[in-house]
Amino acid sequence: MSTIKEVADLAGVSIGTVSHVLTGSLPVSQQLRAKVEAAIRELDYHPNHVARSLKTSKTRTLGIIVPDMTIPFFPRIIRGAESAARRSNYSLVAVNSDESGARQRDLLSLLRSQRVEGILLVAGAVSGPHDQINQAMDSGLPMVCVDRLPEKLEIDSVAVENSAAAELGVAHLIAMGHPSIAIVTGPLTLRNEQERLQGYKQALRKAGLPAREEWIWEGNFHAEDVAAICRDRLRDSSERPSALFATNAPAGLGALRAFRDCGLRTPQDIGFVTFDELTVDDLFTPSVTTIVQPAHEIGVRAAEILLQRIEEGRHGKKEPITVRLAATLQIRDSSRFVERASSAR
């Protein structure tokens, strides 16, 4: 790899001049500029960002930690954040925490060592104290929580309006005449999942329906586990709800697998609405009614807030910025109205 010095030598100028044409920090005459540019091409010179960063103590890099980017929701967030970052000439490095608290700690530490200028965090499904997060914040590193919101943490955040979104889905099922609606969730240690559960209860309350404890099924983010839970609960036809609401994509997948395994058809045997799109929901037969989150937009907004905080520097640190975006309900077949023998109400 050639250095700025080699470029300067080849162009017959000083390294200062090369630096000026590179960064545009000072005007350079047409003549020298042309020579320098020729030398750069000749040598296939690529400015060393490492050295530049050391000098300027700016890396123009953002980090984003997601639990697992093979879950389709996260890449969409990442791409949103990436494009917002690129607009401001930043790059984005994305890493996976595997839902592991330890790994998340290591990654936070790694990103700090790499001197990213800000971090977008989709927190893993861990509870407990957020020492690591607080430390990072205390050090003045801007950080924005995305989607998953750690409890009791004064921090900027961008997420969907969870409660309202869940309410939307459940109200729809109620409107379709379902008298008994169960909910299958992810880990209730996560605030999102709690809020979605709240939305579910809210919808029932508004409709004057009882919220029965035995219809709240706490699951996790593993489709197979959720499938097992649902199979277990759905087996007994006498105590089966008329519809099921899933609060996240893996849970939704698990529920669908359970339906298949139990020989249940939607919407005839059981109504179904799920959070998060599976990217191909429209192709399922029957197609799946889904609460669609604006994932790309979430990424964009989060990155924009982060960049704003970076620009502000250490002064602007007043109130946390809290953005809540609306989800939309994509109504498809799985929640269609079906004439029912009047069930227990």
Add this chain to the structure above:
Amino acid sequence: MSTIKEVADLAGVSIGTVSHVLTGSLPVSQQLRAKVEAAIRELDYHPNHVARSLKTSKTRTLGIIVPDMTIPFFPRIIRGAESAARRSNYSLVAVNSDESGARQRDLLSLLRSQRVEGILLVAGAVSGPHDQINQAMDSGLPMVCVDRLPEKLEIDSVAVENSAAAELGVAHLIAMGHPSIAIVTGPLTLRNEQERLQGYKQALRKAGLPAREEWIWEGNFHAEDVAAICRDRLRDSSERPSALFATNAPAGLGALRAFRDCGLRTPQDIGFVTFDELTVDDLFTPSVTTIVQPAHEIGVRAAEILLQRIEEGRHGKKEPITVRLAATLQIRDSSRFVERASSAR
């Protein structure tokens, strides 16, 4: 952010000693080590990788360029590469080229400026000369092509055994009694797609079936475009093939949408096999027979080769390493045997 000097001062030792406990390059007495570690914790010190990299001219970072990580196939590759990298204490930065040649050039350039030590490249669907790639290689930067293989380029590569995989799928359709099988591909400028087409032809040839030009439908990587193409071709029932083979995930999605729009059911009206899993193929009703690529493994192997090349340094550069992994056929409903009125054979 505190520096090594502050740690040294607080611990009452020299900065050299701190460096030694950090890197383990030289032994340090229990006493001083303890003091240093205390100071590190006290200051929440995070070694500056930027400075370290500048000094050692090693970033311990790999880059991977994919066309679009919202396509489920790519995150799986990335995670494979990430875990292989991590085993060797490297980090991985993943970026999207959007299938754009210009963007791919910029990213290659950016990664070089960031001094990544090696690059995994899933080339965009661009033809033309590979100046940029060659330049990077010439500069001594190790590079491994993944999945998409640029033509006429002597370079390490990891991909699936495309021809054999396609042959597997088509032979299966033939075995299920399909007399007339169409194929819908991505851009045939890509070697993969060509090879898959070859496999299709090979399977027909071995079965003594004719390869008819009008049953080779060249598409692209946009599901909607492919859907339009398929709708167009499938409309006329007299000239409709008895089965369709799709060579990539977006094409497969497009085909499924076209089936839906044309009111065709699989496997009764048309047999169907597609390349790449959609992550939820098993949930479709009917479920979709799929050629499953070992995406994670592809990522792992590619990263391992890259790391090996990095270790070799500039000497080892002999033959390109070419890894071709086998795909497997996941037989599901969409290709099930169906009694047919004998069609034109």
Add this chain to the structure above:
DNA sequence: CTGTTAGCGCATTCAT
């Protein structure tokens, strides 16, 4: 074992 020091490549004063 521990301390001192040179220099990685660059942006940026400060002179000129």
Add this chain to the structure above:
DNA sequence: ATGAATGCGCTAACAG
């Protein structure tokens, strides 16, 4: 408008 010199934080070579 251009060039010379300084130092960002760290590792590694060397001296003690």
